[in-house]
Amino acid sequence: MKHKNAIVLAMFGTTVEPALKGLLNISGRMRARYPETPVRIAFTSNIIRKKWQQRAADPDYIKEHPEIPAEILEVRTVLATIADLQDQGHDTIILQPTHVAMGEEYLDLGTFVDGLMRMGTVKKAKYKPFHKVVLGRPALGTYGVAHPYHEDIMAAATALAADAELARQEKAALVYMGHGNEHFPSSGSYLELAERMRRLHPDVLTLIGNVEGYPALADVTAELRRFGAKKVLLKPCMVVAGDHAVNDMTGPEDDSWKNVLERNGFEVQAAASGLGEIDAFADIFVRNAGEAAADAGIVLR
Incomplete structure (x- = not known):
């Protein structure tokens, strides 16, 4: 059975237009590193997503801000983004946070991964919604022996x-x-x-x-x-x-x-x-996504 990979970047988000440069730089460098793998942006903040939904429905705002990409105007939750990918046939997901340090949002993402991986079927295993869903590390690392946080x-x-x-x-x-x-x-x-x-x-x-x-x-x-x-x-x-x-x-x-x-x-x-916005820092998230995939035996291209 052939599995289809995808990467979801879990970002808190921002409503400040110039600040989007940092988020788009990360997604751009991720896509450049893995050109054959779909990369999607998801915002974890309900308030920020709602603000973008309001802006997306405002023709005047769209006209005044042609620089805002559709993936921001149409941004969804982490779970909705993963569900869309699953509906498109992607059963292997690397969920990469763009958090600096480990905190409550990172731990929440861990519960999402656990829940998605527990989803099964009473029929054959191949009918499970997901083959693998794995979580990457924040920039400053997390607990565990595989990747020492001090590195x-x-x-x-x-x-x-x-x-x-x-x-x-x-x-x-x-x-x-x-x-x-x-x-x-x-x-x-x-x-x-x-x-x-x-x-x-x-x-x-x-x-x-x-x-x-x-x-x-x-x-x-x-x-x-x-x-x-x-x-x-x-x-x-x-x-x-x-x-x-x-x-x-x-x-x-x-x-x-x-x-x-x-x-x-x-x-x-x-x-x-x-x-x-710093390429070397953005590349930390690219590296962490690649290592999370490799740890799980997933080959990203």
């Missing part, structure tokens, strides 16, 4: 070399805004990433704070003072420079990171581009 973190640190170089040229500390999580201990991954970058680039102070959880902006500010930093290059440690970057990081509100840092006496230069 994933080192790969991410290496991929961000251009950011360190820009901070070096500006004679600034490099401060990333991560999303973080108040319910899962993902902060260790961010802290290790910052440490790896400091070792790779010892002349650049690299720190990562999170919107949610530890370390917070106050922790980053304390470290900047401890090291005597005067200038800061501020960047999102997120795949897209979406709402958090536009508002929480550089927005006009008093509590935006840029304004808080400036009130604390630091000169701030912001670079609002998502990690997905």
Whole structure:
């Protein structure tokens, strides 16, 4: 029996049009690596999907934004996207998240995979909806012995070399805004990433704070003072420079990171581009999808 493969990129999504560059870069590089394998985008955020549905139904918006591809305007949930592929005859799915760190969304995707693989039939096994459904790793890795997480973190640190170089040229500390999580201990991954970058680039102070959880902006500010930093290059440690970057990081509100840092006496230069726009970082997700397939005995072309 011949099995048909497909890749589904599970993305939180964004409603900020320029931020789509990070997501489309990942999907584009995935398609370039596996030109014979269908690659689909799915958004996990209900709010973001609903916003795109509204825009897709607005003729004026479509006319004003011809650059928005149909796959964004018609974006669906992860399960709906997989169901469409199954209806088209694809029974082998690589579900690759574009999350930076492991958190609740990644664990939710794991339950999807478990549920889909449990679907059976009272007749022959060949009638099962799916042959294999496998889950790839987030950028900073996950638990398990097959792929040590510290190697994933080192790969991410290496991929961000251009950011360190820009901070070096500006004679600034490099401060990333991560999303973080108040319910899962993902902060260790961010802290290790910052440490790896400091070792790779010892002349650049690299720190990562999170919107949610530890370390917070106050922790980053304390470290900047401890090291005597005067200038800061501020960047999102997120795949897209979406709402958090536009508002929480550089927005006009008093509590935006840029304004808080400036009130604390630091000169701030912001670079609002998502990690997905960096080819080397986007390629981490391409690699992780390929390794998830290989681990399951799936050949992607």
